[in-house]
Amino acid sequence: xxxxxxxxxxxxxxxxxxxxxxxxxxxxxxxxxxxxxxxxxxxxxxxxxxxxxxxxxxxxxxxxxxxxxxxxxxxxxxxxxxxxxxxxxxxxxxxxxxxxxxxxxxxxxxxxxxxxxxxxxxxxxxxxxxxxxxxxxxxxxxxxxxxxxxxxxxxxxxxxxxxxxxxxxxxxxxxxxxxxxxx
Ligand SMILES: [Fe+2]
Ligand SMILES: [Fe+2]
Numbered sequence: 001x002x003x004x005x006x007x008x009x010x011x012x013x014x015x016x017x018x019x020x021x022x023x024x025x026x027x028x029x030x031x032x033x034x035x036x037x038x039x040x041x042x043x044x045x046x047x048x049x050x051x052x053x054x055x056x057x058x059x060x061x062x063x064x065x066x067x068x069x070x071x072x073x074x075x076x077x078x079x080x081x082x083x084x085x086x087x088x089x090x091x092x093x094x095x096x097x098x099x100x101x102x103x104x105x106x107x108x109x110x111x112x113x114x115x116x117x118x119x120x121x122x123x124x125x126x127x128x129x130x131x132x133x134x135x136x137x138x139x140x141x142x143x144x145x146x147x148x149x150x151x152x153x154x155x156x157x158x159x160x161x162x163x164x165x166x167x168x169x170x171x172x173x174x175x176x177x178x179x180x181x182x183x
Pocket of ligand 1: 113
């Protein structure tokens with residue numbers, strides 16, 4: 001069963017974020033912050049997974065974990081790999097993740113900063129959700145995106161997507177996260 005973006009995002013805030021926060025070494029705010037960039041990536045990941053007709057839980061977890069080990073805003077290809085032990089600890093605590101789903105999440109997180117072809121919908125949705133901001137900032141190139149929904153969103157502007165977010169976030173979510181990924 002699929003829930004709306006808003007309901008799924010609230011599930012992330014209440015059931016996933018508190019555990020991620022315990023293990024993440026990334027900042028809370030700023031360009032790669034947990035409440036700014038990661039929140040936006042989780043939201044877009046849900047959006048892209050729903051557009052594919054896929055289950056959202058694994059995508060939420062992959063997006064939630066992807067920058068847990070990001071400690072700077074520089075070019076950094078190893079923070080995906082460094083996030084694995086942190087993501088493993090968080091997943092052990094969250095529980096209820098099958099072996100196959102866990103493998104897909106780990107692959108997506110580990111390789112999100114490399115230019116590899118996405119092997120499944122978990123990697124597609126995380127990588128597309130993460131790269132969407134880059135397209136808004138540096139220009140859109142469809143070759144960096146796997147899903148049709150991401151191609152549409154990445155080819156528009158950040159402002160247009162923030163307006164979409166405002167219409168699909170609960171009051172609770174709007175109080176917690178920062179819209180706009182805080183430049
Ligand atoms: Fe990253
Ligand atoms: Fe990221």
